[in-house]
Amino acid sequence: MSELKGREKTSSGFYVTKEAPIVTDNPVPTPSVPAPDILRCAYMELVVTDLAKSREFYVDVLGLTVTEEDENTIYLRSLEEFIHHNLVLRKGDVAAVAAFSYRVRSPEELDKAVAFYTELGCRVERRTEGFTKGIGDSVRVEDPLGFPYEFFYDVEHVERLAWRYDLYTPGALVRLDHFNQITPDVPRAVKFMQDLGFRVTEDIQDEEGTVYAAWMRRKPTVHDTAMTGGDGPRMHHVAFSTHEKHNILAICDKLGALRMSDRIERGPGRHGVSNAFYLYILDPDGHRVEIYTQDYYTGDPDNPVVTWDVHDNQRRDWWGNPVVPSWYTNGSLVLDLDGNPREVVAGTDASEMAVTIGADGFSYTRDEEGDKGFKLGNTL
Numbered sequence: 046m047s048e049l050k051g052r053e054k055t056s057s058g059f060y061v062t063k064e065a066p067i068v069t070d071n072p073v074p075t076p077s078v079p080a081p082d083i084l085r086c087a088y089m090e091l092v093v094t095d096l097a098k099s100r101e102f103y104v105d106v107l108g109l110t111v112t113e114e115d116e117n118t119i120y121l122r123s124l125e126e127f128i129h130h131n132l133v134l135r136k137g138d139v140a141a142v143a144a145f146s147y148r149v150r151s152p153e154e155l156d157k158a159v160a161f162y163t164e165l166g167c168r169v170e171r172r173t174e175g176f177t178k179g180i181g182d183s184v185r186v187e188d189p190l191g192f193p194y195e196f197f198y199d200v201e202h203v204e205r206l207a208w209r210y211d212l213y214t215p216g217a218l219v220r221l222d223h224f225n226q227i228t229p230d231v232p233r234a235v236k237f238m239q240d241l242g243f244r245v246t247e248d249i250q251d252e253e254g255t256v257y258a259a260w261m262r263r264k265p266t267v268h269d270t271a272m273t274g275g276d277g278p279r280m281h282h283v284a285f286s287t288h289e290k291h292n293i294l295a296i297c298d299k300l301g302a303l304r305m306s307d308r309i310e311r312g313p314g315r316h317g318v319s320n321a322f323y324l325y326i327l328d329p330d331g332h333r334v335e336i337y338t339q340d341y342y343t344g345d346p347d348n349p350v351v352t353w354d355v356h357d358n359q360r361r362d363w364w365g366n367p368v369v370p371s372w373y374t375n376g377s378l379v380l381d382l383d384g385n386p387r388e389v390v391a392g393t394d395a396s397e398m399a400v401t402i403g404a405d406g407f408s409y410t411r412d413e414e415g416d417k418g419f420k421l422g423n424t425l
């Protein structure tokens with residue numbers, strides 16, 4: 046295989062560039078007004094069908110802290126968090142995501158969010174009293190990609206429990222790290238997110254320039270959200286950080302001990318993309334949760350953009366272990382602002398699963414002719 050067009054290949058097998066120009070033949074128009082200044086991904090609102098079962102999973106098994114709860118809703122946070130919640134579990138009939146919520150730098154940024162999405166013709170709703178407990182003035186939108194996004198600044202502060210080692214479990218979750226979204230047209234989505242102020246940290250492409258997935262940030266880590274190609278809009282996963290690799294192994298051991306190993310979908314392993322150690326697990330409704338640790342700092346303005354060849358079988362697992370097909374195909378529905386599931390549109394680009402595994406796909410470990418070294422595994 047030849048190198049991806051004009052890129053500098055590193056000794057680790059991926060490519061680096063200074064910028065990530067995105068080519069799309071179907072762009073969302075760039076608004077004339079400035080985007081809101083987003084700080085970070087802050088929380089996700091998830092609709093779950095059995096609140097007691099979900100509480101058992103997120104509180105008893107994963108150890109998230111209950112900030113507040115009532116008969117219909119549970120507000121949870123991680124150990125290092127000082128805002129009211131990182132995850133809202135709300136009881137409902139259809140398991141889905143009600144909001145991907147971001148904190149902005151100041152209250153004034155909400156006016157910018159309203160203007161930005163209004164110019165795009167999106168549905169915009171602002172509630173000065175907030176959409177959830179613990180959070181004040183907030184803007185929710187149905188974004189041009191079909192996702193329910195929220196922006197807020199005002200929030201109730203709660204105790205940061207980072208020093209409370211008596212509360213830590215071997216698999217303690219310390220921060221919300223990122224979201225991951227499934228969208229049928231990744232270049233269109235990435236271009237829109239760049240207009241919203243996100244910067245690309247890493248992506249996966251082929252020689253023709255097809256972009257299969259991209260990781261984008263506001264805070265100085267690898268990402269606040271990622272776009273994964275596929276039928277969408279859907280949610281691929283929500284990710285929480287833990288401090289060390291051993292915390293992830295402890296979660297696996299605990300799930301085994303509880304005879305819940307069927308909740309482990311993929312991993313544990315080391316990602317190529319992001320360099321993070323990972324585990325993917327499924328909640329009682331099938332919402333995918335990633336446990337994530339040890340990615341890298343990206344805060345410098347000239348942070349290099351990393352591109353992986355879609356045929357490099359170390360891109361998604363550094364040890365070359367295969368990705369289970371369900372990880373490529375399954376995801377959670379997302380809701381509109383009335384609470385109805387958004388229609389899922391079939392992906393338009395080539396499927397990453399199809400081009401890398403199975404009868405028609407190929408992957409390599411070493412990029413030299415005759416010595417590709419791909420181990421397929423036995424999960425297909």
Ligand SMILES: [Fe+2]
Pocket residue numbers: 223224225282284335
């Ligand atoms: Fe992730």
